[in-house]
Amino acid sequence: MSLLAEVWEAVRAIGQGMAAVNRRVGESAVTEFYPYQKPEIPPVSVQFLALIQNEDGSDRCVSCLACERACPSQVITIERKRNPAGKGFVLERFDLDFVNCMHCANCVEVCPVSAIVTVGDFEHAVYDVNMLKADKAFLDEIGRRAQVWYSPKFGVEIRKPDGSIEKAPPEMQPGGLAELLAGEEGA
Amino acid sequence: MSLRFKTREEFDEVVYAVHPEDYRPLLEQLKGEGFDYPRNLTGMDLEYGLRVVVHLTRLADGAKVTVYTDVPYDAPELPSITDLWPGFEWFEREAYDLVGVRFRGHPDLRRILTEDHWTIHPLQKRYDTGGYELPGWQPKPWPEVADWEEAPEGDEGGEA
Amino acid sequence: MRGPTQILPTDRADEMLINMGPQHPATHGVLKVVIGLEGERVTRAVPHIGFLHRNHEKIEEARTYPQIITYTDRMDYVSGLQNELPFILAVEDLLGVEVPDRAKYLRVIFFELYRLASHLVWLGTGMLDFGAITPFLYTFRDRERILEIVEKTAGARMLPNYFTFGGVRRDVHPDFFKDVADFLDFFEKRLPDYYALVLDSPVFQARAVGVGVLPKERAIARGASGPVLRASGVAYDVRKAEPYDAYPEIEFEVPVREEGDVYARFWVRFKEMEESIKIIRQAIEKTPKVGPYKGKVPARMKVKGSRYRAVEISRGHLGAHVVGDGTDRPYRIKHRSPSFANLQLIPDLLVGARFADAIAILSSLDPVFGEVDR
Numbered sequence: 240m241s242l243l244a245e246v247w248e249a250v251r252a253i254g255q256g257m258a259a260v261n262r263r264v265g266e267s268a269v270t271e272f273y274p275y276q277k278p279e280i281p282p283v284s285v286q287f288l289a290l291i292q293n294e295d296g297s298d299r300c301v302s303c304l305a306c307e308r309a310c311p312s313q314v315i316t317i318e319r320k321r322n323p324a325g326k327g328f329v330l331e332r333f334d335l336d337f338v339n340c341m342h343c344a345n346c347v348e349v350c351p352v353s354a355i356v357t358v359g360d361f362e363h364a365v366y367d368v369n370m371l372k373a374d375k376a377f378l379d380e381i382g383r384r385a386q387v388w389y390s391p392k393f394g395v396e397i398r399k400p401d402g403s404i405e406k407a408p409p410e411m412q413p414g415g416l417a418e419l420l421a422g423e424e425g426a
Numbered sequence: 427m428s429l430r431f432k433t434r435e436e437f438d439e440v441v442y443a444v445h446p447e448d449y450r451p452l453l454e455q456l457k458g459e460g461f462d463y464p465r466n467l468t469g470m471d472l473e474y475g476l477r478v479v480v481h482l483t484r485l486a487d488g489a490k491v492t493v494y495t496d497v498p499y500d501a502p503e504l505p506s507i508t509d510l511w512p513g514f515e516w517f518e519r520e521a522y523d524l525v526g527v528r529f530r531g532h533p534d535l536r537r538i539l540t541e542d543h544w545t546i547h548p549l550q551k552r553y554d555t556g557g558y559e560l561p562g563w564q565p566k567p568w569p570e571v572a573d574w575e576e577a578p579e580g581d582e583g584g585e586a
Numbered sequence: 587m588r589g590p591t592q593i594l595p596t597d598r599a600d601e602m603l604i605n606m607g608p609q610h611p612a613t614h615g616v617l618k619v620v621i622g623l624e625g626e627r628v629t630r631a632v633p634h635i636g637f638l639h640r641n642h643e644k645i646e647e648a649r650t651y652p653q654i655i656t657y658t659d660r661m662d663y664v665s666g667l668q669n670e671l672p673f674i675l676a677v678e679d680l681l682g683v684e685v686p687d688r689a690k691y692l693r694v695i696f697f698e699l700y701r702l703a704s705h706l707v708w709l710g711t712g713m714l715d716f717g718a719i720t721p722f723l724y725t726f727r728d729r730e731r732i733l734e735i736v737e738k739t740a741g742a743r744m745l746p747n748y749f750t751f752g753g754v755r756r757d758v759h760p761d762f763f764k765d766v767a768d769f770l771d772f773f774e775k776r777l778p779d780y781y782a783l784v785l786d787s788p789v790f791q792a793r794a795v796g797v798g799v800l801p802k803e804r805a806i807a808r809g810a811s812g813p814v815l816r817a818s819g820v821a822y823d824v825r826k827a828e829p830y831d832a833y834p835e836i837e838f839e840v841p842v843r844e845e846g847d848v849y850a851r852f853w854v855r856f857k858e859m860e861e862s863i864k865i866i867r868q869a870i871e872k873t874p875k876v877g878p879y880k881g882k883v884p885a886r887m888k889v890k891g892s893r894y895r896a897v898e899i900s901r902g903h904l905g906a907h908v909v910g911d912g913t914d915r916p917y918r919i920k921h922r923s924p925s926f927a928n929l930q931l932i933p934d935l936l937v938g939a940r941f942a943d944a945i946a947i948l949s950s951l952d953p954v955f956g957e958v959d960r
Contacts, residue, residue: 263724283740309651311656345747348755365950412760415760465809465905516929523735537636538636539636539959548641555647
């Protein structure tokens with residue numbers, strides 16, 4: 240190859256690359272200015288786990304131990320005692336060790352009463368690793384703060400301003416497609 | 427001398443249970459039949475001995491075979507098949523490392539995944555997940571009828 | 587200390603031994619290669635792996651079947667979702683579980699989305715090894731859109747734990763099909779840019795053509811799979827050879843190239859991305875709009891028997907050998923990982939190459955150490 244051809248080849252290579260880069264110059268930036276501008280987290284996203292209480296403040300959890308058994312890294316510890324009045328059990332202790340939690344949401348998957356749920360609440364960085372060992376009070380607090388959460392049993396649920404809990408519209412639900420399609424046909 | 431093995435159909439593949447002495451002759455025969463692609467080699471601990479399972483396929487028509495054999499704990503040795511399928515070189519090293527099967531004639535039989543100075547083979551059932559020996563673990567007796575042997579008359583065959 | 591003491595120090599005056607890795611940025615993780623150099627030429631190459639070993643297989647023996655799916659995710663963390671499938675298929679075979687049609691197509695869509703995501707990571711980091719930084723920024727931006735789509739439905743981005751026995755874990759988000767179709771249109775417009783920056787660039791070709799040639803027979807004998815095998819002229823693709831899920835109903839081609847050099851391996855992966863787009867488009871069209879997304883699975887899983895199943899993940903032939911003894915925990919699980927087999931080619935490919943080309947060859951093999959070391 241002659242020198243001239245080599246120079247031309249180099250110029251062509253650079254020009255070809257620069258053209259591809261220049262096509263993207265006018266595109267909008269994708270950087271999020273995090274503390275001021277928060278990302279939208281879908282409710283099914285396993286950012287954190289929370290315990291949800293009923294509207295009257297009682298526990299949804301019935302201490303069935305399903306989540307404890309389903310957990311692959313065995314971070315859930317439940318202690319329960321027999322309900323003195325009536326049947327069933329009363330929850331005494333619910334510990335969740337987020338240090339070893341893999342965020343697989345197997346516990347949410349098996350919960351028969353949607354007591355443990357996933358929330359899009361992700362700002363839980365702490366200075367001390369021991370603070371990630373959550374107890375029931377901590378998980379309840381996250382549950383009380385949550386506005387929207389997900390569990391397979393009840394789907395996405397919303398807490399309304401007056402404190403009542405209701406199911407989210409089908410646009411937000413996984414599997415809401417069937418409902419939406421049925422609605423279109425009916426309309 | 428005929429090879430001592432028994433075949434059965436499982437799903438879409440033919441499974442050969444073979445006597446350890448005929449392990450390599452059988453695989454040479456399969457190599458001659460055109461099984462050219464090494465799919466997988468698994469070593470496992472059966473609590474009475476060690477088992478090596480070899481999965482092969484033929485690229486031309488997609489036929490699949492599985493060959494397995496058992497060796498006792500006190501002499502866990504098998505001839506290497508690395509020269510037939512060089513792709514099994516690391517798989518045999520892994521089976522040696524984690525399960526403890528020794529392959530005669532392997533070009534470079536060293537530990538591959540764990541540290542060189544380790545003495546245990548962690549996938550054996552005598553160890554727990556932490557690598558400590560389980561208290562009271564005892565090997566089971568060798569089965570009376572191995573998978574590659576004909577069951578005696580009036581008796582059900584070996585375990586599945 | 588780990589590694590062979592028998593080859594150190596060198597007995598040849600004109601040879602220099604150097605350790606590449608395990609913390610070298612171009613080894614894509616924790617690979618250590620002891621390389622003997624004679625000037626610029628590599629005289630020997632001895633790979634050492636195991637720095638990321640967690641012994642998945644032992645941990646999984648102590649877990650129940652549904653719990654194990656979480657662990658399989660963590661092998662090849664770049665294409666997380668794809669790792670779940672061989673294990674799930676093997677257990678489904680042993681249990682005789684029927685998968686509904688809709689779940690089969692959803693699995694294919696997610697599977698191919700992760701193939702795109704994984705190839706984009708490979709392209710970005712692979713080009714970093716060649717000294718090009720721009721593709722890295724572009725590919726990660728495009729990959730982000732895939733992960734966002736996945737997160738909306740599966741609940742996580744890299745390790746979603748979404749497939750399950752008998753189908754998928756939950757139905758898709760109502761926007762899912764629209765999002766995916768939008769992304770495919772967007773990505774199709776992006777692909778020519780990647781061609782211009784990488785594959786068609788004379789600068790790249792000068793470094794890749796004719797480098798690290800792998801002959802066909804050697805590739806088969808060594809058990810190489812995926813793009814590495816197909817770049818050497820073997821049209822072996824598990825999606826065609828032993829079809830699973832909805833792949834038999836979908837038309838696609840298996841890109842094959844005869845040369846077996848670094849350029850061919852890049853070319854095959856580029857064409858695979860185009861095929862993935864085609865596959866996802868067909869799958870979206872054919873997915874039943876409504877219907878069950880999960881088949882019936884026994885509540886207490888008692889698995890008995892032995893089964894080996896394989897799938898074609900981004901890196902090649904990923905297999906799972908499940909042995910159950912009739913309890914709810916497996917007796918033995920063996921994961922056959924494609925990068926593990928592909929890395930055996932290091933001595934074949936590196937010896938005789940120039941040292942600068944060694945980096946290019948390693949990046950064309952595309953190993954992920956989560957699955958090599960397991």
